[in-house]
Amino acid sequence: xxxxxxxxxxxxxxxKETNGKKALLVExxxxxxxxxxxxxxxxxxxxxxxxxDFARVSEEVKDYFRLYLxxxxxxxxxxxxxxxxxxxxxxxxxxxxxxxxxxxAREAIKYLVADGRYDFLETGSLISIKENVQEILxxxxxxHIQMHPMSFEEFCLALNEEPLxxxxxxxxxxxxxxxxxxxxxxxxxxxxxxxxxxxxxSVVAFLEGRKDFGRADLEKRDILALYRSDxxxxxxxYRSKVLAIYDQIPGLLSRHEKRVVLSRIAEGSTAQQYEExxxxxxxxxxxxxxxxxxxxxxxxxxxxxxxxxKCYMGDTGLLVSHAFDENELLEDEVxxxxxxxxxxxxxxxxxxNAIAQMLVANGHRLFFYTHYNDEKRRNDIEIxxxxxxxxxxxxxxxxxxxxxxxxxSTESLLRFREKYKSRIGxxxxxHPRNLSxxxxxxxxxxxxxxxx
Numbered sequence: 001x002x003x004x005x006x007x008x009x010x011x012x013x014x015x016k017e018t019n020g021k022k023a024l025l026v027e028x029x030x031x032x033x034x035x036x037x038x039x040x041x042x043x044x045x046x047x048x049x050x051x052x053d054f055a056r057v058s059e060e061v062k063d064y065f066r067l068y069l070x071x072x073x074x075x076x077x078x079x080x081x082x083x084x085x086x087x088x089x090x091x092x093x094x095x096x097x098x099x100x101x102x103x104x105a106r107e108a109i110k111y112l113v114a115d116g117r118y119d120f121l122e123t124g125s126l127i128s129i130k131e132n133v134q135e136i137l138x139x140x141x142x143x144h145i146q147m148h149p150m151s152f153e154e155f156c157l158a159l160n161e162e163p164l165x166x167x168x169x170x171x172x173x174x175x176x177x178x179x180x181x182x183x184x185x186x187x188x189x190x191x192x193x194x195x196x197x198x199x200x201x202s203v204v205a206f207l208e209g210r211k212d213f214g215r216a217d218l219e220k221r222d223i224l225a226l227y228r229s230d231x232x233x234x235x236x237x238y239r240s241k242v243l244a245i246y247d248q249i250p251g252l253l254s255r256h257e258k259r260v261v262l263s264r265i266a267e268g269s270t271a272q273q274y275e276e277x278x279x280x281x282x283x284x285x286x287x288x289x290x291x292x293x294x295x296x297x298x299x300x301x302x303x304x305x306x307x308x309x310k311c312y313m314g315d316t317g318l319l320v321s322h323a324f325d326e327n328e329l330l331e332d333e334v335x336x337x338x339x340x341x342x343x344x345x346x347x348x349x350x351x352x353n354a355i356a357q358m359l360v361a362n363g364h365r366l367f368f369y370t371h372y373n374d375e376k377r378r379n380d381i382e383i384x385x386x387x388x389x390x391x392x393x394x395x396x397x398x399x400x401x402x403x404x405x406x407x408x409s410t411e412s413l414l415r416f417r418e419k420y421k422s423r424i425g426x427x428x429x430x431h432p433r434n435l436s437x438x439x440x441x442x443x444x445x446x447x448x449x450x451x452x
Contacts, residue, residue, distance in 0.1 A: 001204045002040065004157045005033065007147050011041045014143060015119065020090065023109045023120035023139070025099075028147035029285035029314050030230070031223045033200040034123040035097050037147075042121070047091040050083045054101040065104050072115050093119040100124040107136040114141070126230075126284050148285070149198030149315040151361045152190065152450050158203050161189055165450075172451040175442065177434040183445065187432065190447040191339050194350050197317015198357075199223055213335050220321040227286050234280065241277040249287065249311055250323035253349040257370075257379075259292070259310045278309060288312040288356050290366035296386055296397045296420055300367045310368060312356040319353050341404075341432060348404040351446060352384060355402050355430055358449040359385060369399070369416065381415045387452060389425060396425025400452070403431040410439060428452065 014024045028034050042049035068075040080087050099106045099122040153165050164186055171178050195213055196206045202219045209215035231242050281287040292308035293300050313319035324334055364387045371381035385400040401413050429443040436443045
C-alpha cells in the first residue's frame with residue numbers, strides 16, 4: 001500500500017534546481033517510509049535506478065567503493081552488472097539507502113557528483129552521530145532534507161478524506177468555524193491520528209484491518225522494539241542515559257510541568273552529563289526536543305536553556321503504545337476514551353505531543369516558556385510552545401497553549417501577552433472545540449495546527 005507523501009514535491013524541486021550538482025540526503029527516523037518514497041520517486045522520474053541497501057549490501061559491493069573510486073568507468077560498470085541495471089547518463093539515479101551504515105559511500109558522494117553522470121539520493125538516520133562521521137570527510141555536495149512520520153494531511157489522504165484539508169485551510173485563513181458536522185468529522189479523524197500515528201506500517205495495518213486499532217498497535221510495538229534495539233547498540237558511555245530518557249518519555253509527559261528533571265532520573269545528574277543523550281534522541285528523530293526560552297526576543301534559539309528540556313515522542317501513535325501495554329489499552333478502554341474525549345490527563349499528554357509533532361513537520365524548532373513568581377512561589381506563566389515568523393526585519397513571536405478539555409483558563413497566555421506585547425504577532429489556544437476568537441486570541445481545533 002503506497003501513500004501520497006508531500007515530500008515527493010521537494011524531491012522534484014531538488015531534481016530541477018540542482019541538475020545533478022548536489023546529492024539529496026533524506027534524514028529521518030527508522031520506519032517512517034524513507035526507502036519507499038525514495039524508490040517510488042526513482043521509478044517515476046528516471047529511466048533506470050540502482051538501490052544499494054547498506055543494511056544488506058555484500059562486501060563485494062562495498063569493495064567497489066574502496067577500490068574503484070579512482071576509476072569510475074569500472075565502478076559504474078561493476079554496479080550495473082551486479083544489480084542487472086543499465087545506467088543512462090543524466091537519466092539514471094543511484095540510491096544509497098541507510099548510508100550511515102557505510103560512511104565510505106557517503107564520503108564518495110564528493111567524487112560521484114563531480115563526475116556528473118548520474119543523480120544521487122541518500123537516506124539515513126543518525127546521520128550526525130559521531131560514530132558515523134568521525135572517519136570520513138563529510139561532502140559539501142549534499143542537500144539535506146528531513147522526513148517525518150506521516151503528517152495529519154497525509155493521514156487524511158490515506159483515509160480518503162482529502163477534501164477536509166483545503167476546507168480546514170480556508171476556514172483558518174478566514175478565521176471562521178467549520179460547519180458543525182465537518183468539525184466533528186475532522187475531530188474524529190484527528191483522534192484516529194492520535195491513536196494510529198503516522199508510521200506507514202501502522203497506518204497500513206489500521207486500514208487493512210478495516211480500522212483495527214489492535215493491528216496498528218502490534219506494528220507500533222515492533223517499531224518501539226526496533227528503536228530500543230538501536231539504543232542498545234550505541235556507545236556504552238551514554239547508552240544507559242538514552243535508555244532512561246526513552247523509557248520515561250510517557251511518564252515525563254504525564255506530569256504537569258512535562259520537562260525532564262534530571263535529578264529524578266539519577267541523583268546528582270547535570271545537563272552537561274545528558275548532552276549527548278538528548279543529541280542522540282534528537283538526531284535519531286525518535287524524539288522531538290523542546291527547550292525553554294529565557295527571553296522570547298529576536299531569535300528564540302539565542303536564549304534557549306540547556307537545563308530545561310521537554311522530550312516528546314516523534315510520533316504520537318508510538319507514544320500511545322509506549323505509554324500503555326497491550327492489556328491496559330483494552331482493559332482501560334483507552335481507544336474508547338480517546339475517541340470519546342474522556343481520557344483526562346493522558347489525553348492532554350497526547351494532544352500536546354501531537355501538536356509538537358505537527359509543528360516540527362511544518363519546520364518549526366520547539367521552544368516553551370515559563371516564568372517563576374517569587375512571591376507566589378510557583379510558575380505564573382506557562383506557555384506550551386513558542387513559534388516565530390523567522391523574519392529578520394519584522395520578527396514576531398506566536399505563543400501557543402494546548403488544552404485537551406473544553407474548560408480552561410487563558411490567564412497564563414494573557415499575562416505573557418501583556419509582558420511581551422510589542423513582540424507578539426498573535427496568540428493561539430488549541431482546544432477540542434470549533435474555531436473561535438476570545439480576548440483577541442485565536443482558539444483553533446487541534447487539526448488546524450497544520451496551518452501554523
